[in-house]
Amino acid sequence: MPFQPVFLVTDVLIYVLLTAAIAFGVYASRREHLRAPWRQVARRPLAMAAMVILSAYVFIGLLDSVHFRERLPDQDQYSSEVLSLLDKIATPLRTRVEKTYSAPFAVHGFTKETVEHPDGSITREYPRLLYGGAHLEDPRDRTADIVKRGAVATLEGGIVWVFLVGAFVLLWRRPGEQFMHALRRLARGDSDLPWRTILVTIGALILVGSYSVNMALHYHILGTDQVGQDVFYKSLKSIRTGLVIGTLTTLVMLPFALVLGVMAGYFRGWVDDVIQYTYTTLSSIPGVLLIAAAILSLQVYMANHPESFETVVARADTRLLFLTIILGVTSWTSLCRLLRGETLKLREVDYIQAARALGVGNVRIMMRHLFPNVMHIVLITVVLDFSGLVLAEAVLSYVGIGVDPSMDSWGNMINSARLEMAREPMVWWSLAAAFVFMFGLVLAANLFSDAVRDAFDPRLRK
């Protein structure tokens, strides 16, 4: 085989989560009472625009979650470097490393260097970059080149989008409806789902993608960092970290919160006391401090057991997994409390009383009657928590108790930006890149979760 697949623990958990999400989608699509609220979400233009953007993030994150090791050329061994599909696709970005900082779209370096000319004279000047704008004969052509490439990118993106819209209209139009009529109907927004918004958002994404692809091969579109790494590439790699923190934390805590919360509310008595005691104790430790204590312990463990971690990637992955677990421990308590309260109410409801009277077992009552009826709380909490967790990652990495420093994450980018901001002239692009990528994800998640909450919360239903 030309490559050997590598399954990191977080990869496997992501696959599990993805499978569960698809299975839930199939399950929900067959049941009208579950389909109805989702339809309500789908009718909101803002929510659907947010979903398109989230999908783009998730797509990149999934590409970055398929890891493998390449076979070394002419040898029967595999490289020790673990790559992901995203690394493979972005090989030009990954390998074109400059010496140090360079500004976005720069052709010259950020710091002066001593350059020896062919005639023997030595001067101090800003050297040309190794890769950024290296195709230009004369650096003064840069602006013209960027404009030209921008126009090409717009044209290409535009053509792709027009074809996409055309294909969509052909499939979407009613039987016998004229193409132009359907197109006008689409443009007016006269459709069940907000297709117009969805297509415009997709168009914007295609345009951004087209620009990035066209430009990133010739320039560092978001500059380079201290060791000359492309910031755009780093930002793309950070997406997986953000998504893993936002989703796996929930996946880790969900079984505990669900089972314990429902058990506490259903059985009451000593079970309730024990569970309440457990979550009150855990929640009374301020989250940051508990995470700090746990991560410190992990650091000590890792330092004393270096043999357990084969590669840098595996090491960083273990820390990421541990961080999601400890974040899960600090965040399951509120969901558990909510579920307990809801179950306390539900257990007095007629159909549960009837089931008990008919001799249905406790486990069966919980599985058949309680879990489905608290699912809306779980779903709302999960989507509402997501953006908070992504933001928390940045703060924790900044404090030094977040993901491994070797791992690409927005938190680490912001952390390094702190020193970069003090430089003269200022290195602002790492910070700006982290800001834009994070803001896009969190805003989309917030808008989407709002719609989900409005649709699923029975108190808000009119």
Add this chain to the structure above:
Amino acid sequence: MIAYIVRRLLYAVPILIGVNLLTFALFFFVNSPDDMARIHLGMKRVTPEAIAKWKEDRGYDKPLLYNSRAAGADKFTDTIFFRHSVRLFVFDFGRSDQGRNIGRDIMSRMWPSLAIALPTFLVGILVNITFAMLLAFFRGSYLDTWGVVVAVIMMSISTLFYVIGGQYLVSKLLHLVPISGYDTGVEAIKFIILPVIIGVIGGIGSSTRLYRTFFLEEINKDYVRTARAKGLSELRVLFHHVLKNAMIPILTGVVVIIPLLFIGSLIMESFFGIPGLGSYTIDAINSQDFAIVRAMVFLGSVLYIIGLILTDISYTVVDPRVRLN
């Protein structure tokens, strides 16, 4: 009332014991004191004697739970658990791994923390409630819609950006206040004002949106309609009827934070160089000082539990329907 408070305080004891056991397990069972010593003394070329001395200096050379070599009650008291964990209950925090007296450090560093956290907290609540009432007053209008949009945008921005951006704009470009540092007395104001403003702005988004829903929930209730039907002006209804009732859910989230104000904010203090308990914790994390982190975890839990009790008491003050017993 007093009986209730006493009972709540007694109820807090098992929780604190739980917290104590948890941190003890985290710090002493997951990693042995030997591991800690090795981290502090450097990983390579550490002699067993150096480790033994390090442990002895800090009292980590005792057995964890049961000292079979000691006599009488000392079998239990002359242990790491008793010396380092049980003593926390009487707020004897002992010495840090660097040898500093943690209790004294906490007493002196509490005030700068409070100087930042308290104004942020008070101004924050005032501003958030004002904005939320404004949006609720103009509900359904463009102001309301766009206010909510702005709130969602603001809550999508990481606190770190508010801090970095605010520092850059106010201190570096406009030179209005120093970038970071702290001073005692009146001079402190120029160091306090920027963190407070940034802290307030950072919290506006989520709180305003949350409080707005509290107000809207109350506005749709029958007693409000009655009040309007009596001919009261909308402002009077809002301030005299809606505000009082909406305070109940607001208090749930707010009162519990009050005791925690003492330990300050990690981010704000480290960015602005405030010598408070937040930066104390961050320094301890970075220098891997386990004794300080342990003390802060315990202190944080105590304050949180006090916050929960205060919350319950505050209910009886604002909501006459709630009786404590």
